[in-house]
Amino acid sequence: xxxxDLGEDPLALERQVCxxxxxxxxxxxxxxxxxxxxxxxxxxxxxxxxxxxERSPRSVRDLAxxxxxxxxxxxxxxxxxxxxxxxxxRRRQGDERTLEVSLTAAGEALRAEAEKIxxxxxxRLGIDxxxxxxxxxxxxxxxxxxxx
Numbered sequence: 001x002x003x004x005d006l007g008e009d010p011l012a013l014e015r016q017v018c019x020x021x022x023x024x025x026x027x028x029x030x031x032x033x034x035x036x037x038x039x040x041x042x043x044x045x046x047x048x049x050x051x052x053x054e055r056s057p058r059s060v061r062d063l064a065x066x067x068x069x070x071x072x073x074x075x076x077x078x079x080x081x082x083x084x085x086x087x088x089x090r091r092r093q094g095d096e097r098t099l100e101v102s103l104t105a106a107g108e109a110l111r112a113e114a115e116k117i118x119x120x121x122x123x124r125l126g127i128d129x130x131x132x133x134x135x136x137x138x139x140x141x142x143x144x145x146x147x148x
Contacts, residue, residue, distance in 0.1 A: 017142075031124050035117050039110060040084050045077050046114075049086065049103075053111050057102035059092070068143075086110060 013019055029043045036046050051066045052058060060078070064071045078101055081087040086107035092098040122129055 021139075021142075028121075028125075031121055032117070035120055039113070042077075042080075045081055046117075048074065048077055048081060048101075049107065049110065049114070052087065052101065052103050052107065053114075056107075057100040060089075060099045060101060063101060081107075 060071045
């Protein structure tokens, strides 16, 4: 087995990928917060809506798989989105075990306003779109490697 050289101190905090990812994630979610608040949304709720704007209706299991989450974690998010009249939850006809989530008219209409959010995020970050696309690609490789 070949030893990997991590430099002088392999435990230096600033060299840890986990630290950089954690701080970056919190920081970027913080950029989204003021953009989502006028719509009564949290970042996790926004992610649910993004998945539903791609395809609706979806089962809770499908949403959980898409969002790399657990169905139990989604339950309170979906209840809040339902209270905001962005989604409905119903048992699937023909399969009562499956809970389906659908966008309401208000949830569908919100998409037009939400389309502005990625542009505002890029503007607030002040980072070139090409750099963000490369970062996104690299992060997806990290996610795939960590799951392998």
